[in-house]
Amino acid sequence: MLLKQMKYFITIVDCHSFTEAAELCYISQSAISQQMKALENELGVELFKRNNRQFTLTLAGEYFYRHGKELIEEIENLKKETIRRGEDQELSLKIGYLRCYGAQELHHAIAQFSKTYPEVAISITNGTHEELYELLKSHDVDLVISDQRRAFNNDYFNYELLYSDCFIEISNLNPLSQKDKLTKEDLKRISCILVSTKQQESTEKDFYQNTLGFSNQFLFAQTLEEARLMVVSNRGFLPIEAVGTLPPPAPGISRIPLYHHDKQLQRNYCAFWEKAKTSYYIEEFAELLRQLLKEI
Structure with a gap:
């Protein structure tokens, strides 16, 4: 069985037409019909139920189409990756x-x-x-x-x-650190610390304020470490999301789930x-x- 025959078969089914498939494959209609007959003879089963110019697929034809299409895609990906590896210096x-x-x-x-x-x-x-x-x-x-x-x-x-759980990191000096859970309403009088470059500060502020609904004053840190130092000194709270296993909070910091109504927020x-x-x-x-x- 030739790979080319499989591609002809899939094109015929996708086009619902031998004529259109022949045009797309740049061969004559008689040639593509002969190739399909040869494919059926090799397999020993009929793939098409022919009725004049119309056709439907047999059960064998449906199976061959579905898995053949997956195989063609895998072969194309194999071809692309092989070429890419050959062209890449590193x-x-x-x-x-x-x-x-x-x-x-x-x-x-x-x-x-x-x-x-x-x-x-x-x-x-x-x-x-x-x-x-x-x-x-x-x-x-x-x-x-x-x-x-x-x-x-x-x-x-x-x-x-994954959908990550949302937490607040807050200084142990803040009375809110004693709570089991916090809401945005609890935090509205405390500054919100965001990790951002100076160029992106307004974008990050807009997202947390207008999309996530934090009605706070905002402070900015260049790195996560800097943000946590600001938290330890009780300058504000840090929103953080558990995209995996978070290390334990630093000394002097409590990590508390952020809730909306009765459900922990997720992103x-x-x-x-x-x-x-x-x-x-x-x-x-x-x-x-x-x-x-x-x-x-």
């Missing part, structure tokens, strides 16, 4: 993650991936949600681990990792990458991270 994977990300599974995923694929050079950068989005659009990163803030874009794989976290730039390594890393997060 295999690389550029990962972007949120500046405020503090859980451990991303580190474990990178370590495990590097052990399995030592030939791939990994580079890592962090940023705010919008900075990561721009890096992805400009192809400066291959894969982004970030929260969902806009509708999914069909040009990208939007690979959902959707995803791996994002461009469909046109997908590769085996990107998909493998995203799946590895997802599996590690599922084990929590």
